Amino acid sequence: MVRVVAGTIVSGIGVFFLLVGSLGVFRMPDVYNRLQAGTKCTTLGAFLAMVGVGIIEPQWFWKTLVIALFILVTNPVSNHAIGRASKKCGVPLCDRSVVDVTESLKEYEDRS
């Protein structure tokens, strides 16, 4: 009983972060900020949701932990790949941006 309550709370926090992440994808102004909300909140959200399931069903705990760790390692990589590809293709930053060091780098000459 305690286990089910604890697992539900952990999963619930994870679901809250997944909700905030998807809301952020709608609210943010450009691709980079959307990536911020879209991958960061989902990393923690998916991690907590998986661990919560593992707490409710103890015989699955190690498997869910492996899945959670894979998410934790691979999500930043995909985030990085999408961001880098966007910048290399010349997707502009939003108007509210204050600084962009890539303008002075030859690796990122403007191609837009």
Added chain:
Amino acid sequence: MTDTTNERTGRMRDYCYLFVMLFATWLMLTSSLQWQELTTGALISVVLAIYLGKTYASLGMPPLSVKRIGYFIAYLAILFVEVMRANFDVACIVLHPKLPIKPGIVAVKTDLKQDVAKMILANSITLTPGTFTLDIIGDTLLVHWIVVKSEDGEEAARLISGRFEKYLKAVFA
């Protein structure tokens, strides 16, 4: 003579680490201690360790020691705290009616030498919300920051990567 012996023990060590990691993953996935499962897992781990040993050695992971493991555990604890704290920050920004963002891309210099260390640092920066690593050019990390607190390189480095870099330097020293 001593060089080749060292090299050989180094290579044996890499194979052993790889085997232990693969076997641990197998144990977690099967979650069973029956001898059939264990033998199959051990056999598969040995084959994969021999097959992937060269690739693992080329990563240049440092040898294990108590000090390194201690620093790595401290690093993981700090990372976890930062991930939780910073996730609440981003949740606040997203839910705030005025969307208080001030995004920008800053350059952050790092002192870390090994590629693996740089990769772990870049992934840590990406995991702590508010910042993500766009690219690594030499020893410079390009970081997208959702609320730019400082445009100066050193100040930005202190705020973004300072907390992790100290521990990673100790681990990969």
